[in-house]
Amino acid sequence: MSDPLPISPVTQPLSGTVRPPGSKSLTNRALIVAALADGGSELTGVLDSQDTQVMLESLARLGFNVQHDQSLARVSIKGCGGTVPAGGAELWLENSGTSIRFLTALCAAGQGEYRLDGSTRMRERPIGDLIAALNQLGGHVTSVAGTDCPPVRVVANGLRGGTVDVPGSISSQFLSAVLMAAPTAANRVDIQVAGTLVSVPYVEMTLAVMRQFGVEVEYDSYRRFSIEPQRYAPTRYAIEPDASAASYFFAAAAVTGGEITVEGLTRDALQGDVGFVDALAEMGCTVIDGSDSITVRGGPLRGIDIDMNAISDTAQTLAAIAPFAEGPTRIRNVAHMRHKETDRISALVIELRRLGARVDEFDDGLMIYPGPLNPATIETYDDHRMAMSFAITGLKSPGIQIADPGCTAKTYPRFFEDLAQLTDAS
Ligand SMILES: O=C(O)C1=C[C@@H](OP(=O)(O)O)[C@@H](O)[C@H](O)C1
Numbered sequence: 001m002s003d004p005l006p007i008s009p010v011t012q013p014l015s016g017t018v019r020p021p022g023s024k025s026l027t028n029r030a031l032i033v034a035a036l037a038d039g040g041s042e043l044t045g046v047l048d049s050q051d052t053q054v055m056l057e058s059l060a061r062l063g064f065n066v067q068h069d070q071s072l073a074r075v076s077i078k079g080c081g082g083t084v085p086a087g088g089a090e091l092w093l094e095n096s097g098t099s100i101r102f103l104t105a106l107c108a109a110g111q112g113e114y115r116l117d118g119s120t121r122m123r124e125r126p127i128g129d130l131i132a133a134l135n136q137l138g139g140h141v142t143s144v145a146g147t148d149c150p151p152v153r154v155v156a157n158g159l160r161g162g163t164v165d166v167p168g169s170i171s172s173q174f175l176s177a178v179l180m181a182a183p184t185a186a187n188r189v190d191i192q193v194a195g196t197l198v199s200v201p202y203v204e205m206t207l208a209v210m211r212q213f214g215v216e217v218e219y220d221s222y223r224r225f226s227i228e229p230q231r232y233a234p235t236r237y238a239i240e241p242d243a244s245a246a247s248y249f250f251a252a253a254a255v256t257g258g259e260i261t262v263e264g265l266t267r268d269a270l271q272g273d274v275g276f277v278d279a280l281a282e283m284g285c286t287v288i289d290g291s292d293s294i295t296v297r298g299g300p301l302r303g304i305d306i307d308m309n310a311i312s313d314t315a316q317t318l319a320a321i322a323p324f325a326e327g328p329t330r331i332r333n334v335a336h337m338r339h340k341e342t343d344r345i346s347a348l349v350i351e352l353r354r355l356g357a358r359v360d361e362f363d364d365g366l367m368i369y370p371g372p373l374n375p376a377t378i379e380t381y382d383d384h385r386m387a388m389s390f391a392i393t394g395l396k397s398p399g400i401q402i403a404d405p406g407c408t409a410k411t412y413p414r415f416f417e418d419l420a421q422l423t424d425a426s
């Protein structure tokens, strides 16, 4: 655990320009489909963080030829035409949900015995729905401890294909994992989503990346998908900056009344989390769309009532600035946040109350009331987004310290350096 980090409130509105590192979600998707492609791909703008390092290390263990140039944020990877070279491996995925879910499906497309495991929290994160789906497609996948959580054992002999139900209400990552592996199956895969589908923009992102690597999916309003056996094409692929990471900088502008530009992202980004700026606009900020950037200009904030199901990784960002708005903020329809790095609804409620805020907890979200905050050390629960979100609260309210700030390494190892660059320049 790293030492607590005190955050100094800003003395004037925070202004400047920042370019966050590459998107975690795009990096891990591009790596999976490039590994399944028919030859060498080159990815640029690759995120270098714990979640992508465990993916890269795993692909190397699986026998893929992967070259990572960290200084240039570039990865070259030689795909094996829909197969996995090593006939078995043990993979360690820390607490990276995308990595363990996407790689479980990739391993099922291989030949041999694989074991996938991760941190204590990872062993509490559900994966049973994905296991059941892969087994319907001819896989032999089990939860080793019978918990429907990792560790996972895959005895692989390729996927047969056929018809499969994929539940969507716990995590969209199960559907994304099945979609990306589906073109390697011997026969057509017909997917039917069971129940509601959470985090829909991430499924749109999966389909977009598959298309960019030359694979076509027929689908009908995110309920039914059909994938014929196909090969991914080797591709030169540029990864967008991370839109969830951008939310902290947009929130910093909002809460300090400053003006911050995030470069490399527009509303056309493949990441749904760019939509966080619409929430800020509803709270009273001005959003300025550039040709290759988005700028947020802060102002007096008003509380809002918002469904954040599609962009739940930014719900903590919003909750962390909500105490400064006029009127309460209600965040709805994010029950799936309870299955992430920590139970994020519960963590938000505890930490906002520690600061003296009035908060109501609901099964599906929370309500935050405005009011002055007191000094406190914020517990981060090994959740990068708790650390980054409450750092923004600390720009406005004195005496806030972030416990274990090193946990941002999961997706943004240099977060506090990038934030300091903005605060030092203002
Ligand atoms: O597919 C993805 O890249 C992700 C999907 C979301 O998870 P859920 O689908 O579990 O909500 C999101 O929270 C996560 O950070 C990344």
Ligand SMILES: C=C(OP(=O)(O)O)C(=O)O
Pocket (backbone or CB within 6 Å): 095, 096, 097, 098, 099, 313, 340, 341, 385, 411
């Ligand atoms: C939920 C997250 O990650 P994952 O599910 O990939 O571990 C996140 O980055 O906020």
